[in-house]
Amino acid sequence: MTEKIRTLETLRKIREKERIHLQLRLDDKISLTEEDQHMNILVCAGTGCTAGESAKLIDQLNEEIKEADLSDRVRVIKTGCFGFCQKGPIVAIYPDKVFYTHVKPDNAKQIVQEHVIGGRIIQDLQMFDTSRIDGSKIYDIDKIGFYEKQKRIALRNCGRINPEEIYEYIAVDGYEALFHALNEMTPQDVIDQIKASGLRGRGGAGFPTGVKWQFEKNQPGNEKYVICNADEGDPGAFMDRSLLEGDPHAILEGMIIMAYAVGAHHGYIYIRAEYPIAVSRLRIAIRQAEEMGFLGRNILGSGFDFDLEIRLGAGAFVCGEETALIASIEGKRGMPSPKPPFPAVAGVWGKPTSINNVETIANIAQIIKNGPEWYAEMGTERSKGTKVFALGGKINNTGLVEIPMGTTLREIIYDIGGGCPNGKKFKAVQTGGPSGGCLTEKELDTPITYENLIEAGSMMGSGGMIVLDEDNCMVDVARFYMEFICDESCGKCTPCRVGTKRLLEMLTKITAGEGTMDMLDEMEELCREIKDTALCGLGQTAPNPILSTLRYFREEYEAHILEKRCPAHVCKDLLTYSIDPTKCRACSLCARNCPAEAITGKPGKEVYKIDPSKCIKCGLCMSNCRFAAIERN
Amino acid sequence: MEKLNGSALATIDAIVARHRNQAGPCIEMLHEVQNELGYIPFEAMEKIAEATNSSVAEVYGVVMFYAQFTTEPKGRHVINVCLGTACYVKGAQQLIDRVQKLTGAQVNKTSADGLFSLDATRCLGACGLAPVCIIDGKVYGNALLGTNFTDEIRRIIKEERTTESAS
Amino acid sequence: MAEVHIKINNQFITAEQGDTILDAANRSGIQIPTLCYLKNVIRTGACRVCLVEVKGARALLSACTTPVSEGMEVWTNSERAIRGRKTTVELIMSNHNKNCLSCKRNTNCELQRLCAELGIRQNRFEGEHTQPTYEDASWGIVRDTSKCVLCERCIGTCANVQGIGILGLQNRGFKTICGPVYNGSFDDVNCMQCGQCVIACPVGALTEKEEIHSVITAINDPDKIVICQTAPAVRASLGEEFGLPIGTLVTGKMVAALKRCGFDRVYDTNFGADLTIMEEGSELLRRIQNGGTLPMFTSCSPGWVRYVEYQYPELLSHLSSAKSPHMMFGAICKTYWAQKHNVDPSKIFVVSIMPCIAKKSEARRPECETGDYPDVDAVLTTREAGRLIKMYGIDELDALEDENFDMDFLGEYTGAGVIFGATGGVMEAALRTVKQKLENKPLERVDFMECRGMAGVKEAQIDLNGEKIWIAIASSMTCAKPLLEDVRAGISKYVFIEIMGCPGGCINGGGQSIVSARKKHGTIGYTYKDRRMKALYDEDRFKEKRVSMDNVQLQKLYEDFLGEPGSEIAEKLLHTTYSPKKKFKIVQ
Numbered sequence A: 001m002t003e004k005i006r007t008l009e010t011l012r013k014i015r016e017k018e019r020i021h022l023q024l025r026l027d028d029k030i031s032l033t034e035e036d037q038h039m040n041i042l043v044c045a046g047t048g049c050t051a052g053e054s055a056k057l058i059d060q061l062n063e064e065i066k067e068a069d070l071s072d073r074v075r076v077i078k079t080g081c082f083g084f085c086q087k088g089p090i091v092a093i094y095p096d097k098v099f100y101t102h103v104k105p106d107n108a109k110q111i112v113q114e115h116v117i118g119g120r121i122i123q124d125l126q127m128f129d130t131s132r133i134d135g136s137k138i139y140d141i142d143k144i145g146f147y148e149k150q151k152r153i154a155l156r157n158c159g160r161i162n163p164e165e166i167y168e169y170i171a172v173d174g175y176e177a178l179f180h181a182l183n184e185m186t187p188q189d190v191i192d193q194i195k196a197s198g199l200r201g202r203g204g205a206g207f208p209t210g211v212k213w214q215f216e217k218n219q220p221g222n223e224k225y226v227i228c229n230a231d232e233g234d235p236g237a238f239m240d241r242s243l244l245e246g247d248p249h250a251i252l253e254g255m256i257i258m259a260y261a262v263g264a265h266h267g268y269i270y271i272r273a274e275y276p277i278a279v280s281r282l283r284i285a286i287r288q289a290e291e292m293g294f295l296g297r298n299i300l301g302s303g304f305d306f307d308l309e310i311r312l313g314a315g316a317f318v319c320g321e322e323t324a325l326i327a328s329i330e331g332k333r334g335m336p337s338p339k340p341p342f343p344a345v346a347g348v349w350g351k352p353t354s355i356n357n358v359e360t361i362a363n364i365a366q367i368i369k370n371g372p373e374w375y376a377e378m379g380t381e382r383s384k385g386t387k388v389f390a391l392g393g394k395i396n397n398t399g400l401v402e403i404p405m406g407t408t409l410r411e412i413i414y415d416i417g418g419g420c421p422n423g424k425k426f427k428a429v430q431t432g433g434p435s436g437g438c439l440t441e442k443e444l445d446t447p448i449t450y451e452n453l454i455e456a457g458s459m460m461g462s463g464g465m466i467v468l469d470e471d472n473c474m475v476d477v478a479r480f481y482m483e484f485i486c487d488e489s490c491g492k493c494t495p496c497r498v499g500t501k502r503l504l505e506m507l508t509k510i511t512a513g514e515g516t517m518d519m520l521d522e523m524e525e526l527c528r529e530i531k532d533t534a535l536c537g538l539g540q541t542a543p544n545p546i547l548s549t550l551r552y553f554r555e556e557y558e559a560h561i562l563e564k565r566c567p568a569h570v571c572k573d574l575l576t577y578s579i580d581p582t583k584c585r586a587c588s589l590c591a592r593n594c595p596a597e598a599i600t601g602k603p604g605k606e607v608y609k610i611d612p613s614k615c616i617k618c619g620l621c622m623s624n625c626r627f628a629a630i631e632r633n
Numbered sequence B: 001m002e003k004l005n006g007s008a009l010a011t012i013d014a015i016v017a018r019h020r021n022q023a024g025p026c027i028e029m030l031h032e033v034q035n036e037l038g039y040i041p042f043e044a045m046e047k048i049a050e051a052t053n054s055s056v057a058e059v060y061g062v063v064m065f066y067a068q069f070t071t072e073p074k075g076r077h078v079i080n081v082c083l084g085t086a087c088y089v090k091g092a093q094q095l096i097d098r099v100q101k102l103t104g105a106q107v108n109k110t111s112a113d114g115l116f117s118l119d120a121t122r123c124l125g126a127c128g129l130a131p132v133c134i135i136d137g138k139v140y141g142n143a144l145l146g147t148n149f150t151d152e153i154r155r156i157i158k159e160e161r162t163t164e165s166a167s
Numbered sequence C: 001m002a003e004v005h006i007k008i009n010n011q012f013i014t015a016e017q018g019d020t021i022l023d024a025a026n027r028s029g030i031q032i033p034t035l036c037y038l039k040n041v042i043r044t045g046a047c048r049v050c051l052v053e054v055k056g057a058r059a060l061l062s063a064c065t066t067p068v069s070e071g072m073e074v075w076t077n078s079e080r081a082i083r084g085r086k087t088t089v090e091l092i093m094s095n096h097n098k099n100c101l102s103c104k105r106n107t108n109c110e111l112q113r114l115c116a117e118l119g120i121r122q123n124r125f126e127g128e129h130t131q132p133t134y135e136d137a138s139w140g141i142v143r144d145t146s147k148c149v150l151c152e153r154c155i156g157t158c159a160n161v162q163g164i165g166i167l168g169l170q171n172r173g174f175k176t177i178c179g180p181v182y183n184g185s186f187d188d189v190n191c192m193q194c195g196q197c198v199i200a201c202p203v204g205a206l207t208e209k210e211e212i213h214s215v216i217t218a219i220n221d222p223d224k225i226v227i228c229q230t231a232p233a234v235r236a237s238l239g240e241e242f243g244l245p246i247g248t249l250v251t252g253k254m255v256a257a258l259k260r261c262g263f264d265r266v267y268d269t270n271f272g273a274d275l276t277i278m279e280e281g282s283e284l285l286r287r288i289q290n291g292g293t294l295p296m297f298t299s300c301s302p303g304w305v306r307y308v309e310y311q312y313p314e315l316l317s318h319l320s321s322a323k324s325p326h327m328m329f330g331a332i333c334k335t336y337w338a339q340k341h342n343v344d345p346s347k348i349f350v351v352s353i354m355p356c357i358a359k360k361s362e363a364r365r366p367e368c369e370t371g372d373y374p375d376v377d378a379v380l381t382t383r384e385a386g387r388l389i390k391m392y393g394i395d396e397l398d399a400l401e402d403e404n405f406d407m408d409f410l411g412e413y414t415g416a417g418v419i420f421g422a423t424g425g426v427m428e429a430a431l432r433t434v435k436q437k438l439e440n441k442p443l444e445r446v447d448f449m450e451c452r453g454m455a456g457v458k459e460a461q462i463d464l465n466g467e468k469i470w471i472a473i474a475s476s477m478t479c480a481k482p483l484l485e486d487v488r489a490g491i492s493k494y495v496f497i498e499i500m501g502c503p504g505g506c507i508n509g510g511g512q513s514i515v516s517a518r519k520k521h522g523t524i525g526y527t528y529k530d531r532r533m534k535a536l537y538d539e540d541r542f543k544e545k546r547v548s549m550d551n552v553q554l555q556k557l558y559e560d561f562l563g564e565p566g567s568e569i570a571e572k573l574l575h576t577t578y579s580p581k582k583k584f585k586i587v588q
Ligand SMILES: Cc1cc2nc3c(=O)[nH]c(=O)nc-3n(C[C@H](O)[C@H](O)[C@H](O)COP(=O)(O)O)c2cc1C
Pocket: A200, A201, A202, A203, A204, A205, A206, A207, A209, A229, A230, A231, A232, A233, A234, A317, A318, A319, A320, A321, A322, A323, A355, A356, A357, A358, A360, A361, A462, A536, A537, A538
């Protein structure tokens, strides 16, 4: 068994020793002896890249290296998510600082032979960087536009260290902040520093983290809890997943500091079961931290005890809401309860509890280590630090983006994200997930802060950022979110259970061409009433996607109602597909792909026809026809 | 309703015993039962209720609340299509249409031949690869491009048909 | 208790630390409508009917859950609060089967009342309804989820009052429904059929299974002799169905009304209660003297009997084998009474008017089929009796002249029978007879005050002819449970235990007139139980005979027909057996 760490000296000794292995990947230039000159091949083992068979790639690489007898010179290291999953599997090679994308297991031989042995950069695996003006291919990690404009605080270790190896975390100063907090600071000192940093919750509402901790600390009693909210329910957001997969120890360290500050001795990480890789990394991290004495009794010799338990969700968005999350941890239906009382007063098992989001917690150790001033320097007056966004949808560079607060949406979408693909026109950006709203071209220069986004009719939310282009129908997007909400409403309170269903019905009517103009007013009124009456945050924010699309895209609603037309050609009931007989070459491809068997004709002989009564308007024929013979109206 | 066989009951007992002293273990137990048996039989709910000192109605309510739990055995192959936002705006609905056509399974249902269950899930965290679907645990990204995943479904169908006619 | 100063509707109010806004308002005479909250039972904040505006709060808050805090300013009737409340009720309506005209809760429905009070004049949000379930497989309870408002009052009652938890929420969102596992029937699960959930339900989603029509058919059948018997607790609650104050004793008026309905005879089940005491009392003495299973439990509450069969089958031998009073009465009607009148028992149709839903199932128990005919042919609840009486054109119960029960052979009853209707009553009645019998002289003190009162559990040491025995009394299953655990563990010190299925006994039975949540939260509060109880003890107090064994007609019954308590024929007609039941019929 590993010796438990009890003093700063031991910790530092381990760090110095381990650092050598990481030298190559770190910026500081300590000269390495010949024998330490390993080449590091980092392979992403996050969810996205694992889906692209990166595990197999790692095996292949190891095999090739063994075969080439390079085992003592080249190390293959699995990392967490680089935030660039769309281009995965990702491979980064140090000290060359070469970044390869879309790497397949079959490429392993090539990498070893050409790159490692031959010293040549492999052209085919270089990235085509759309965020660069010249649009050229690029391999230098430091020059990739996607990363260049980011400021990675929370994500700093993601894609850089092996998340399953606690020594690598220690090598990048891991657990030192914890040591300082436990041995040199009182709990109140810790809270004061967090307060001074201006850190606000990254899970949605933006509540000042230090203030929340203070509430809990001030509660009487010895039985207190801390919870890390890793439910990440916003569909299309994966910041927390990446953090947990890429740097689990940072979350543990943050939680231990948090527990020390509020006086808790037991903590939970509530994580959705849809993230199996993150769960397994966390389990490994907890075991390692226990073995080395960062968790358990008498942590780092400070006398402070704390242990951590993982709890799995089971498919309920509402369990991200803190009172529902608590119910779920207690083994019940995840139904929220009214606040007050707040969890800081009566949380899990009725005891004082602080709940923070993964990203919030990921910042804690950094703040303690670098000081609150350092942190408060980033960002704006009331929104400090950085924020991670999951940029997705119709955007060239889908991925995770960490930027200082106050950056504009335009910078994210165009400078980092590279704009909409295929030359399509940007239409809107949706932030805040199902609780947020859609912003338009006009709002793109708004600096991102909690307040600005709310004022513009959306919200920060947890960081989902979905870009929509001209092919997206805003009424359909609103309907999508409302359908999501109806599915995910816990059903406890009337306004949300029934009200959102009524909203969905109205939207469905509109997208089916059965809407009336009165309906828009009724819908808006009901939206406002639901916001005012629902029990929890889910219902209180559920109408936001409708309200914001009504605010910015009313004419699109009107087109559906008055002209029975979907300007973006999305709403199926308002579309008809037909084949232009003059263009059809009777290739039969459309018919073979039609899921409804709505297309008939004779291959090579007779032009094809669509039977409108059978057509389910899926659009597959249109995307399949190579002769652009299929029309949509 | 069919009676469970002895080994399934023993599995349930072991799971319940393992978590019985944990605080609020109901959901943990349900996860494990479902992992082991593929669904949550009534007997499991009864035993969990007993162990957690709650009523069967409560445990059943929990099972029926969470989307991942099911009281009915799933099809032999499970297809998950992500209906998260990132996937939706990139055409996940088309994926669903295709899978339905290929397998005959409706959303969140099992096909009549018991071969496939089609489940809609909300975001697997692989949004960069949207739209995403999973067949028997294997993730297919950018699923509307190319034919990888339809090929896989066709392959399964063919394979099942041949084993069927062989037996 | 620390004081908290708040302002409601610009009025200064002193509340107590820990009060909710609703508590503080109620105490100050300010009405805030509610739907899901049920005092002492459940408080979830789910329905959003009690919304109020609180200064500084972003959204409206539910008054039933929000604690008061110093300096709080609340408006219960601001336009915003009323709009929110009204929208909420309109949304409930939009997913509600608004068949008021044919609903059992018509004119007595909390949702209907809210709509009336809020001046809702249109169906603003029509739309799809949640997939409904109508389920009436059990003999006692009908569940119609198309009328359910998901208040969870039934769930809270079954779980917190009875400690059983048969009901629960299922699914989520718009698909949420409330019911037993697998959305099945009350018969598939370990439901004791106490009907407490029914009287907790604000609307017509849970109701008793009606038997009025079979009764009307029997009344109108010239070949049938229809005998009606009324349980003691009914007289303390029936008046409420006619708008009389809670606790009005309406014995004579009830008899007058029922006679007008065309029953051939109207008797008091109390004769059966006296008979029960004779049988149960001598069984107790036999057990004490012959070393039988002790403690002995009373068996006159069929809800409780079902509970033992499901939850504590290993304790079944502790139950007295005596049938419940109305079953005994029915059995005697179809034998002794039939003989006396020389009529064919198959022509006799016995109708029990009961405060109870469990008695409906009891009348169908296969274990009770001892005679050649069912002891009881139909069971009506107090509420059904009210409806029947109204249907027969009697609206003003208090305008009727009092009439007496029929007196032929089975008409006499003692005060001991009357108090059966309240918790502790059976015990007191039994003690009166047992003590008098053992000591072989009239009692000096008829009142056993130690048996009285609304406490959930009561115990006392009683001197029976020099020997001191411990007795205990419990009502509702949460209160009974600790006693049962002791018996199971073999450490119970009691000799005789009375258990009633419903909290407070039959005066608060599942078939009684429904007391609205608003009354329960208001000045009457839960004293409605005490008021009904008092009515019964008042009748007892003025009865000439107050000890069951002094009932002359009863003595005659034994002389002419039964012989001794516990005789062979008594065993056959008046005693029954019990059988362990599976908790769930779902998996066979
Ligand atoms: C419907 C709903 C879903 C939520 N989902 C999440 C979530 O997935 N992750 C999260 O961290 N916070 C979520 N929140 C916010 C949490 O309730 C809570 O405010 C947050 O975890 C507090 O942490 P923070 O202060 O660090 O942001 C959600 C809130 C609501 C109302």
